[in-house]
Amino acid sequence: MSEQPSAPTPTLTPGDTEADESVATNADDDLIRDAVRTVVQIPGILRLEPRLKDVLRRVAPTNLFSPSQPRTPQGISIVTLGSITDLTVDITISSSHQALATAKQAEEALKELLRNNMREPGRIVINILAFEH
C-alpha cells in the first residue's frame, strides 16, 4: 500500500532566525498558563515534569538561547512565529492510563486551545517521561 505524503505541518525549531525575532508577549504568558491548566486537567496526567533545560534556564539571568522567548514554567516550552505556535510538554502520567491515549488527548486539547486563541497549531510535542503508580 503506497503512502500518501501528507502536507507538511508548519513548524519551526528554536534557533530559527525567524523564531528568534518573535517577541515575547503577555499573550504568550497567558497562553502558557492556559496550556498548563489544560494539560493537567486531562485524566491521567499528574503533572508537568522538569527537564534539565528548564532548570538551567532558571539559572541563567536571561534566556541565553533566545532572549525574546518568555520564561516558561518547567515542563512546557513555546515557540511562536506569527500565528503559528509550537508547544512541547513533558509530563508524568498515572499508570492507570494508557500512554498513547493520554498523549493523543493532550495533543488534541492543546490544538483546540491554540485554535481558540486564534493561533495556528504547529508542532505539538508530548513527551511522557514517567509513570506513577
Add this chain to the structure above:
Amino acid sequence: MAVTTDGRLGCGRDIDEVWENSDDPPTDHETHCPHCRAARASLTNLNQATRELKTQDLTDPTLHLPQELLNKVISVARAEIRRGSQVPLRRTHVHTEPNLSVSQQAIAAVVWRASDHHLPTVETRHCSISNVAYHGDPTTPVEIGLGIEVSVCAGVSIPQVIGSLRKHLIAAVQEHIGITVSSIDVLVKDVHDV
C-alpha cells in the same frame, strides 16, 4: 617562536612534546635550542595564567550556585539519564519527526510491574528496548523489541514459564503504553530456589 601550521617548532620538534615536558626540567636540547626555550617560556606563562584563572573562578562567589540549586540540577540530570531516550508512541511518515513519545524508563517500569506477577517463579533482572519501528501508517501501532534477563525457579518448565511471561508482557505493554511488542528475547541467566 616559529611554529608551522602543524605545530612544529623551527627546530622540527612538535610543540606538544614541549608541552608534555613543561613540568619537568628542560632536556639538553631544550636548554640550548632557542625555539624550544621560547616555546617553554610561552607555555609556562600560559600554564600560570590558566591556574590563576582557575583559582579565581573557584573563589569568585558570583560563579557559585547555591547548593540547593546545584543539588536540583544534579538530581534532574540524573533523572534524565535514568529515563533513557524517548520511544515514539505513534508512527509517522518517513521524513516527519514523531511528536508523541514515552521514555524507555516508563516502558521498563511497565515490564517490571508485569513481571512481578510471575514472582517467585520467574524474576526479571534486566530489561532493554530495541528495534523500534515507528515509520509508516500512523494508524498502525509502533513496534518495539524487548530483551530481558531472568532467573527461574529450580524445577519449573522453562519453556512454559517463559511462554507465559512473554504473553503477559506483550499484553501489559499494549495495555499501558499502546505499542506492540514484536519480539522478546529472553536470556535465562540464573536458577534460584524459592
